[in-house]
Amino acid sequence: MSSATKQKGDDQFQSLLDTVERLRGDKFPQLDSALVREILRMHADAGAADGELARGVEQAVECHLTKEG
Amino acid sequence: MLQLKALHVEDFGPFKGHQTVKLSLQDGVTVIYGENMRGKTSLLNAVRFAFFGKVIGRGTKTLSLHKVGNWEQAARGKFGFQVQLEFRDEDHEYKLTRSCRPRNGVTTPSSDDDYVVDYYLEKNANVLGPQQAEAELKRILPEQISRFFLFDGELLQEYEDLLSSETDMGRRISEAIERILGVPVLTSARTTLLRLKEKSEHREATAAQGDHKTREFGNQLADLHAQRQVLNEELKRLEGELEKMRSQKASLEEAMKKKERVAALLDKRDTLERLLKEIEARRGSKMAELQQAMAGAWCVLLVNPISDATKVLRESELVLQNNLMRAEVLHGLQANAASECPACLQKVSPEARKRIEASIHGASDKERAEKSRELAAVRRKLAALDQHAGAGRSDVLRILWDAVEEAAVDHAAKQSERDEIAKQLESVDEESLRKTKADFESTIRHIDVLERGVAKTREALDQNKSDAENIQKRLDKLAGANLGAERRRRELFSDLHRLFDDAVGAYREQLRKRVEADATRHFKALTTEPEYAGLRINDSYGLTIVHQDGADIPVRSAGAEHVVALCLMGALQNNAPLRGPIVIDSPFGRLDRGHTRNIVRALPTMSKQVVLLVYDDELPPDLARNELKSKLRGEWRLERRSARHTELVPRKD
Numbered sequence: 001m002s003s004a005t006k007q008k009g010d011d012q013f014q015s016l017l018d019t020v021e022r023l024r025g026d027k028f029p030q031l032d033s034a035l036v037r038e039i040l041r042m043h044a045d046a047g048a049a050d051g052e053l054a055r056g057v058e059q060a061v062e063c064h065l066t067k068e069g
Numbered sequence: 070m071l072q073l074k075a076l077h078v079e080d081f082g083p084f085k086g087h088q089t090v091k092l093s094l095q096d097g098v099t100v101i102y103g104e105n106m107r108g109k110t111s112l113l114n115a116v117r118f119a120f121f122g123k124v125i126g127r128g129t130k131t132l133s134l135h136k137v138g139n140w141e142q143a144a145r146g147k148f149g150f151q152v153q154l155e156f157r158d159e160d161h162e163y164k165l166t167r168s169c170r171p172r173n174g175v176t177t178p179s180s181d182d183d184y185v186v187d188y189y190l191e192k193n194a195n196v197l198g199p200q201q202a203e204a205e206l207k208r209i210l211p212e213q214i215s216r217f218f219l220f221d222g223e224l225l226q227e228y229e230d231l232l233s234s235e236t237d238m239g240r241r242i243s244e245a246i247e248r249i250l251g252v253p254v255l256t257s258a259r260t261t262l263l264r265l266k267e268k269s270e271h272r273e274a275t276a277a278q279g280d281h282k283t284r285e286f287g288n289q290l291a292d293l294h295a296q297r298q299v300l301n302e303e304l305k306r307l308e309g310e311l312e313k314m315r316s317q318k319a320s321l322e323e324a325m326k327k328k329e330r331v332a333a334l335l336d337k338r339d340t341l342e343r344l345l346k347e348i349e350a351r352r353g354s355k356m357a358e359l360q361q362a363m364a365g366a367w368c369v370l371l372v373n374p375i376s377d378a379t380k381v382l383r384e385s386e387l388v389l390q391n392n393l394m395r396a397e398v399l400h401g402l403q404a405n406a407a408s409e410c411p412a413c414l415q416k417v418s419p420e421a422r423k424r425i426e427a428s429i430h431g432a433s434d435k436e437r438a439e440k441s442r443e444l445a446a447v448r449r450k451l452a453a454l455d456q457h458a459g460a461g462r463s464d465v466l467r468i469l470w471d472a473v474e475e476a477a478v479d480h481a482a483k484q485s486e487r488d489e490i491a492k493q494l495e496s497v498d499e500e501s502l503r504k505t506k507a508d509f510e511s512t513i514r515h516i517d518v519l520e521r522g523v524a525k526t527r528e529a530l531d532q533n534k535s536d537a538e539n540i541q542k543r544l545d546k547l548a549g550a551n552l553g554a555e556r557r558r559r560e561l562f563s564d565l566h567r568l569f570d571d572a573v574g575a576y577r578e579q580l581r582k583r584v585e586a587d588a589t590r591h592f593k594a595l596t597t598e599p600e601y602a603g604l605r606i607n608d609s610y611g612l613t614i615v616h617q618d619g620a621d622i623p624v625r626s627a628g629a630e631h632v633v634a635l636c637l638m639g640a641l642q643n644n645a646p647l648r649g650p651i652v653i654d655s656p657f658g659r660l661d662r663g664h665t666r667n668i669v670r671a672l673p674t675m676s677k678q679v680v681l682l683v684y685d686d687e688l689p690p691d692l693a694r695n696e697l698k699s700k701l702r703g704e705w706r707l708e709r710r711s712a713r714h715t716e717l718v719p720r721k722d
Binding site for chain 1: 251264557567572576579646
């Protein structure tokens with residue numbers, strides 16, 4: 001991947017994450033920041049089909065709930 | 070970033086045989102000059118064909134591949150064509166080859182069905198498998214956003230539709246803009262979380278059904294979820310159908326726009342034909358009136374004798390009438406001696422009676438009857454003379470004749486106009502135009518029905534959600550065996566969904582601000598009007614020119630439209646993660662020299678690689694050289710060999 005394009009893609013992800021993270025902090029502080037980031041990353045990479053994405057998110061949430069006890 | 074290295078065409082459009090145009094990988098602009106009909110649009114289409122297997126005519130209509138091959142080669146029995154595109158993306162070297170060849174066994178193809186389109190993609194000299202190749206191409210340049218990279222300058226006009234929320238074309242462009250800017254990352258996360266939230270609600274309902282304390286609420290929730298699933302499916306179906314119809318409407322709108330002039334001519338011709346029929350009917354009725362009036366026209370010659378005779382007869386009528394009346398009165402008085410005078414109601418004296426008897430002496434009943442017949446005869450004559458006097462009135466005849474003449478002149482003028490239009494419409498496929506119009510109207514009706522269906526289903530879904538929330542609140546007050554874990558899951562998905570839902574709106578708002586700022590920066594560099602202060606963006610990414618006094622410029626010319634659209638392109642390139650070359654066909658056709666100069670100067674800031682397809686008058690080579698200087702990376706010329714043969718050669722003059 002060319003550094004310019006990768007940088008551009010990273011910039012966009014960061015921009016999306018900043019927006020989501022700001023809202024999380026303001027309105028949903030009870031939500032786990034790492035979980036939110038993981039969900040966003042899965043959709044930004046978006047190579048997977050819809051069904052696989054949903055399964056991935058579900059697993060991430062299960063994992064989070066288990067950790068929380 | 071995607072960068073084009075070389076385009077090889079073989080028998081594509083006017084490019085006979087194998088020909089190549091090489092493009093520099095250094096940042097800058099390549100200009101390809103060609104007069105009209107030399108193949109500029111074909112060259113843009115060759116790039117499009119390589120990436121997407123499609124060839125588009127003026128506008129957005131897909132062209133028949135059978136017509137794309139070189140005609141001179143086809144005349145010799147050689148059909149089909151091939152395009153090969155060499156490009157670089159993310160430090161990988163690619164070679165994309167797409168061909169269109171006659172099917173096995175077809176020697177003289179006559180339609181697209183007689184061809185097979187095939188392609189393969191090499192990455193760093195290794196041929197990729199079909200699925201991998203497809204995925205790579207979709208990643209490198211998704212077709213949905215290709216309009217921002219490969220476009221016809223004339224189509225920049227379409228961006229005006231972004232200013233109106235009503236048009237389907239505007240909605241399509243707006244969606245493409247959001248796609249290139251990365252909004253779908255958030256919207257797709259929101260969709261995933263909505264699905265999972267609903268699934269967790271269903272799980273919670275099922276868990277509640279298993280516990281006797283919460284069973285009733287669990288059953289109600291389960292029913293509501295089952296209903297919601299049906300409603301969601303129906304909504305999806307309706308929205309899918311609606312999208313299809315809107316897309317169809319946009320295509321039909323586009324087709325109608327192109328045929329606008331012809332449609333106007335057809336309407337005018339139909340109106341003229343209706344008017345001609347009305348004039349013919351009017352003339353027919355006036356002719357009938359005139360014929361009737363002409364039957365007595367000879368009476369005009371007898372106007373004076375008739376008038377004299379009428380005068381004599383009127384006098385005679387008066388005398389006879391007086392005599393007859395006098396005789397009637399006297400007889401009445403004689404017959405009734407005691408009667409009073411009918412005029413003065415005085416008693417008639419004996420002397421007066423004597424005078425009456427002397428007066429009526431000799432006037433027998435027979436004579437009175439004779440006078441009465443005489444009077445009737447005079448009156449019949451008068452009536453006959455009156456009739457002929459009326460029939461012979463020349464002013465009535467003149468009015469009727471003028472009306473007939475006027476109708477004839479009007480008819481001839483309209484007929485000539487109708488014939489002129491008919492001549493212009495001779496080669497027009499009227500049936501297809503009427504069909505397009507009918508299809509358009511039927512599509513609008515269908516869209517209306519679907520929109521009402523969508524609104525109704527959404528209403529039902531809202532009601533369903535509100536009912537479920539109420540039950541959920543009551544359920545939350547109760548504890549159950551598995552309920553706690555399911556509740557926590559459901560609450561987490563619900564919060565995540567709300568977070569991403571809010572994020573979609575917030576991110577869109579940020580994007581709009583960034584695009585507006587970048588577009589304004591480009592606009593200030595491009596516009597030649599010093600009083601224009603910038604651009605203002607709307608919810609659909611439509612841009613309005615703002616005057617320095619803060620007022621919007623409500624109407625803008627086609628040239629201004631192009632400038633604004635180019636500013637949007639530049640802003641999108643700057644804000645999108647996916648960047649690539651801009652290949653534009655005839656971008657300056659509607660622009661004056663000042664704007665052309667500004668745009669040429671600004672092009673290298675809009676994209677790292679720009680390819681311009683222009684004719685000399687549109688962009689004089691000296692202007693391009695002076696403005697671009699070292700950013701001018703190549704100059705090519707489309708040279709005519711024959712009407713169906715163009716050669717791609719480096720420009721050296």
